[in-house]
Amino acid sequence: xxxxxxxxTVVLEKDMREDDAEGLIxxxxxxxxxxxVKAHVSDPSHFAATETARRELIRSLWxxxxx
Numbered sequence: 001x002x003x004x005x006x007x008x009t010v011v012l013e014k015d016m017r018e019d020d021a022e023g024l025i026x027x028x029x030x031x032x033x034x035x036x037v038k039a040h041v042s043d044p045s046h047f048a049a050t051e052t053a054r055r056e057l058i059r060s061l062w063x064x065x066x067x
Contacts, residue, residue, distance in 0.1 A: 015042045
């Protein structure tokens, strides 16, 4: 027996203007089986978390690569 999926999350490659995202949202809503689509506004805490994760990754890579 297989598991049942109740939701999918789509993550955009980069932040997109609200008006530019309207077409993409409409296309996703037209897919069979899609009940609703909700946009999430980017905020400063997301930016801070992304930059912190990026910095930690750079540090980790540097530790591996440094002579």
